[in-house]
Amino acid sequence: MGFFLFLLFFFSPVQRRGAISYDSSDQTALYIRMLGACVVFKQLFANVRVRSQVGFEPERRSSHPYLCIDFRTLHTRLGCGSTSASSDPERRVHRLLSFQRYLHSSRLLRGVPQQIPLHILDEDYTGQARCMLEKVGNWNFDIFLFDRLTNGNSLITLTFHLLNQYGLVELFQLDMVKLWRFLVMVQEDYHSDNPYHNAVHAADVTQAMYCYLREPMLAKSLTSKDILLGLLAAATHDLDHPGVNQPFLIKTDHYLATLYRNTSVLENHHWKSAVGLLRETGLFSHLPAEDRLNMERDLGSLILATDISRQNDYLSRFRLHLDQENLCMSTASHRHFVLQMALKCADICNPCRPWELSKQWSEKVTEEFFQQGDIEKKHKLEVSPLCDREMNTVGNIQIGFMTYVAEPLFAEWARFCDTRLSQTMLGHMGLNKASWGGLQQEPAPVSEEAQPSTACADTGDAATAPSDGSTATTAGGTSSKEIPQGSRES
Numbered sequence: 239m240g241f242f243l244f245l246l247f248f249f250s251p252v253q254r255r256g257a258i259s260y261d262s263s264d265q266t267a268l269y270i271r272m273l274g275a276c277v278v279f280k281q282l283f284a285n286v287r288v289r290s291q292v293g294f295e296p297e298r299r300s301s302h303p304y305l306c307i308d309f310r311t312l313h314t315r316l317g318c319g320s321t322s323a324s325s326d327p328e329r330r331v332h333r334l335l336s337f338q339r340y341l342h343s344s345r346l347l348r349g350v351p352q353q354i355p356l357h358i359l360d361e362d363y364t365g366q367a368r369c370m371l372e373k374v375g376n377w378n379f380d381i382f383l384f385d386r387l388t389n390g391n392s393l394i395t396l397t398f399h400l401l402n403q404y405g406l407v408e409l410f411q412l413d414m415v416k417l418w419r420f421l422v423m424v425q426e427d428y429h430s431d432n433p434y435h436n437a438v439h440a441a442d443v444t445q446a447m448y449c450y451l452r453e454p455m456l457a458k459s460l461t462s463k464d465i466l467l468g469l470l471a472a473a474t475h476d477l478d479h480p481g482v483n484q485p486f487l488i489k490t491d492h493y494l495a496t497l498y499r500n501t502s503v504l505e506n507h508h509w510k511s512a513v514g515l516l517r518e519t520g521l522f523s524h525l526p527a528e529d530r531l532n533m534e535r536d537l538g539s540l541i542l543a544t545d546i547s548r549q550n551d552y553l554s555r556f557r558l559h560l561d562q563e564n565l566c567m568s569t570a571s572h573r574h575f576v577l578q579m580a581l582k583c584a585d586i587c588n589p590c591r592p593w594e595l596s597k598q599w600s601e602k603v604t605e606e607f608f609q610q611g612d613i614e615k616k617h618k619l620e621v622s623p624l625c626d627r628e629m630n631t632v633g634n635i636q637i638g639f640m641t642y643v644a645e646p647l648f649a650e651w652a653r654f655c656d657t658r659l660s661q662t663m664l665g666h667m668g669l670n671k672a673s674w675g676g677l678q679q680e681p682a683p684v685s686e687e688a689q690p691s692t693a694c695a696d697t698g699d700a701a702t703a704p705s706d707g708s709t710a711t712t713a714g715g716t717s718s719k720e721i722p723q724g725s726r727e728s
């Protein structure tokens with residue numbers, strides 16, 4: 239209940255002035271942006287936070303012709319208009335913004351009015367959102383509806399609720415205001431104009447992660463720290479995703495590809511962005527430095543595991559453990575590995591959701607692929623596998639993805655967690671695959687392009703995994719093609 243009062247405080251129209259008068263001007267700016275007002279946006283730029291000040295290696299933003307995004311470092315001046323001792327050239331600082339925050343700010347600077355949602359969250363909506371949260375552990379949880387009921391704040395609301403529900407805020411003595419601010423910034427750093435890799439996807443993955451954390455195999459052995467990390471990793475795992483995949487960043491010489499040496503480029507960026515926000519908000523600043531660094535490292539290890547081009551490494555290790563029955567959940571490293579696998583499952587669980595939800599995700603991810611393809615065509619670049627809207631359909635991409643990526647993973651997960659949920663997921667996947675097959679105009683051969691082994695042969699990365707624009711290869715013979723329960727194909 240407490241968090242809903244908190245929620246009302248920030249979202250309720252009658253309380254808006256309360257939010258604006260919040261005593262930290264820096265946070266004021268953030269909350270105001272969250273509320274859709276732009277009158278004091280200048281405050282945002284006047285209160286410069288430089289990530290390098292906290293020892294975090296800043297990423298250099300540069301412009302690139304293909305992304306229609308100008309990544310130039312935003313210059314601003316501290317103490318503008320002030321006559322105090324501001325002549326110090328040090329006061330001219332470079333504000334490093336995430337892609338998403340730069341887009342927001344550049345629109346504001348150009349005088350383009352920010353789109354203010356037409357509907358304002360009222361108590362009725364809040365009540366319905368609260369009702370939904372009572373069933374947050376249900377596999378058929380409709381995150382799209384929840385996002386509407388929370389006025390587009392599903393990621394903040396859901397994560398805040400789950401952290402509270404587990405008692406993690408108290409246990410880790412998290413400052414409520416810092417936590418809220420952290421979650422607001424996380425949500426804002428997702429690109430709302432990405433069809434797929436946006437904050438709703440992050441909220442969906444967080445909800446799925448919660449379902450897995452409740453599975454008996456995990457629930458009885460995970461520590462509070464494991465749970466905190468699992469939820470935070472889920473919420474931040476695609477932070478500041480640009481809506482294009484790694485091969486695109488490499489072939490356009492994007493600075494992130496150079497920075498991370500063409501390896502797990504996006505995942506490294508998501509992780510570093512998350513660490514940047516943790517440090518910027520000081521969420522863990524009360525913890526001993528060693529604990530803080532360990533948390534950041536473990537968060538990275540979880541997020542990096544979502545690089546689907548490394549799917550086979552993880553899957554082989556998982557399979558070996560299961561074959562040898564030697565996963566020992568009292569061992570920290572084994573628990574961490576299970577968390578990695580859980581996050582990987584959560585990240586690509588779309589095909590395992592009920593059809594009405596799964597279908598929407600499939601259409602969104604395909605649209606993001608196709609938009610990348612459109613950009614590639616426009617700039618006369620080779621169109622990436624699965625990104626050509628003339629050559630692919632949602633159905634053939636989905637069938638390929640399920641066959642080569644999702645089914646092998648969830649089959650192993652069901653060996654590990656032999657529960658109703660894992661069987662339900664396999665059942666949905668079978669039904670969804672059959673439905674896509676039925677929707678194909680012709681008897682649905684899996685397009686050659688949809689087969690990961692050919693699609694990414696020369697990129698070394700993945701271009702076929704719908705959830706992340708990348709794929710797992712089938713090179714180690716990824717195995718088990720048991721017909722999932724409930725499949726109409728059987």
Ligand SMILES: [Zn+2]
Pocket residue numbers: 439443475476585705706
């Ligand atoms: Zn993801």
